[in-house]
Amino acid sequence: MTEAVLSFDAIRQDFPAPGSQSKIRVIEGISFEVGSGKFVAVIGPSGCGKSTLLQMAAGLLMPTRGGVRHRGRVISDVNREVGFVPQQAQLFPWKTLAENVELPLLLRGVATAERKKRVASAIEAVGLGGFEHYFPGQLSGGMQKRGSIARTLVYRPDVILMDEPFGALDAQTRMVMQDDLQMLSSEAGATVLFITHDITEAVLLADSVVIMSQRPSRLLANIEIDLPRPRDVFEPFRNPGFEAAYEQVWSVFRSQIDIRQRSH
Numbered sequence: 001m002t003e004a005v006l007s008f009d010a011i012r013q014d015f016p017a018p019g020s021q022s023k024i025r026v027i028e029g030i031s032f033e034v035g036s037g038k039f040v041a042v043i044g045p046s047g048c049g050k051s052t053l054l055q056m057a058a059g060l061l062m063p064t065r066g067g068v069r070h071r072g073r074v075i076s077d078v079n080r081e082v083g084f085v086p087q088q089a090q091l092f093p094w095k096t097l098a099e100n101v102e103l104p105l106l107l108r109g110v111a112t113a114e115r116k117k118r119v120a121s122a123i124e125a126v127g128l129g130g131f132e133h134y135f136p137g138q139l140s141g142g143m144q145k146r147g148s149i150a151r152t153l154v155y156r157p158d159v160i161l162m163d164e165p166f167g168a169l170d171a172q173t174r175m176v177m178q179d180d181l182q183m184l185s186s187e188a189g190a191t192v193l194f195i196t197h198d199i200t201e202a203v204l205l206a207d208s209v210v211i212m213s214q215r216p217s218r219l220l221a222n223i224e225i226d227l228p229r230p231r232d233v234f235e236p237f238r239n240p241g242f243e244a245a246y247e248q249v250w251s252v253f254r255s256q257i258d259i260r261q262r263s264h
């Protein structure tokens, strides 16, 4: 069995209800693991607590009950061994691409020569060689997203947390980025916890898909996606076994979506 890098153990999360003394239960009893070198996608209806789980893994929020462990250690403070790729690229607009990517290394006190080497290789890995001196405003949305991924890869975090990283991209750029991410993460043997609303994206990228229910959210299923790699993200249905895997996820997930019967 592969070693668990992250484990979520019977997580419950209550938040104070804004404007009242009561509490809202958002998560009720979620448990799953992210194994070493595995790509785990989490899907669930809007507001079910997916981002909340990432915040717990990053040590920015402690669960009301249960615990999150990183390589067996209970996370009780900011977890500096995770890398976070947010929904928006969030590069500093006044810094060049190279300076943005270099920042985490500066904060960690990495020596200059090593910094330069790692920045160059991270920028190269995401296909942005030649754009080092561009400012974020001079890059397209997709390129900024690549920059944000390079800024995470550069310090080689033990786990990469991605919160709908491709949600805001156009459909074509999104496919290219999915393909790149698949290659980068398998080459680096990276451990990734990835949030998405998109079942196709989840099935194409993940080794397993965790499906959460509506609030208070529970774990509906944790489905292993045993499709050969590399997977074709451009023509999903050409991947042998894709249709069955998609159907397996959709058959669980569809109960969580309001599909209204309209008579007109």
Ligand SMILES: Nc1ncnc2c1ncn2[C@@H]1O[C@H](COP(=O)(O)OP(=O)(O)OP(=O)(O)O)[C@@H](O)[C@H]1O
Pocket: 015, 016, 018, 026, 044, 045, 046, 047, 048, 049, 050, 051, 052, 053
């Ligand atoms: N600090 C907070 N205080 C109060 N409520 C919160 C807080 N953080 C999150 N919530 C609530 O918890 C619920 C889950 O939020 P979260 O952002 O984790 O959902 P999500 O599944 O990532 O949603 P989406 O798919 O729409 O991004 C939401 O209803 C939100 O209003």
